[in-house]
Amino acid sequence: MVDDGEAPETQQGVPDAQAQVMRPAQVLLGWLPEDRGLLVLNANRRDVEPTAAQRQRVEAARAHVANRPEGVDQVELLNDLPAELEEHVRQLRSGPAATMFADGWDVRLVDLARVCAFQPTVFVDSAAERTAGASLDDWAAVAEVTLPTQWRNQLPSQFDEVHQQWLLVSRNPNLRVIGHFSGPVAGPGSPIGFGFFVAVTPSFVNVALYQGRYFLHDGYHRALGLLARGIRRVPVFVKEYAAIHDLVPEGMLPQEAFVGPRPPTLPDFLDEQVAARVELPASQKMVIVHAMELRPIV
Secondary structure (H helix, E strand, O other): OOOOOOOOOOOOOOOOOOOOOEEEEEEOHHHOOHHHHHHHHOOOOOOOOOOHHHHHHHHHHHHHHHOOOOOOOOOOOEEOOOHHHHHHHHHHHOOOOHHHHHOOOEEEEEEHHHOEOOOOEEEHHHHHHHOOOOEOOEHHHHHHHHOOOOOOOOOOEEEEOOOOEEEEEEOOOOEEEEEEEEEEOOOOOOOEEEEEEEEEOOOOOEEEEEOOEEEEEEOHHHHHHHHHOOOOEEEEEEEEOOOHHHHOOOOOOOHHHHHOOOOOEHHHHHOOOOOEEEEEEOOOEEEEEEOOOOOOOO
């Protein structure tokens, strides 16, 4: 469950779905295989030959990881919530987050600086945007970033008259069709409307326990943004997982990198010795609602 886009809609109108948008990102270079590290340094372009400097950069990052002490200190990583967040949790239980509680998740205070990571990259612009309202001395503002009870569903949309279709594009991967409808538009005798409900569904920062080690499961951009602002202790959802395939999606770090003796932690994204700033193509989520008039031969 990687929130990776995770940014609010700030663009004007709908961007060209075919345009290649490059965005700044941080990559955990020291935990990637050499070939994959060189690829990401070249924006995932296989037609570009890595330079000698890039090969040295990958080698140095991997060597720094290999020379680290084994283990990660996660003793007393979780703590009880402050009293100021009791009302926030009540709101979570009565909103869309109610399904999280039903699935066994609990809300705890976690030290982000000691949580392990398995996602290799984070877009830094999204990290900054998503945490702009957080403040070190304001529990309510931090909780609204990590476990939102309010969100906006303002989606840039465009109607194509020629093809009779609505086009919605978002860099937030949580853009989804969540339902459908049909019925008279205004009343008896009025045209009948047929369509779909589209929304950016809420996303919550959550931490998973697997084989005695805590990993960030969802919310990488917000977690990195909070750490960059000096905010370590934040409320998140927490749950234990029994199977690695339920926890980690495809495209993450190699399993031996994060379950091994020297796993990356979230602050490693900001450590120049093991991480690197790169430009990567940004993926987008698209929803198309299309109407067609046909005359089938019967």
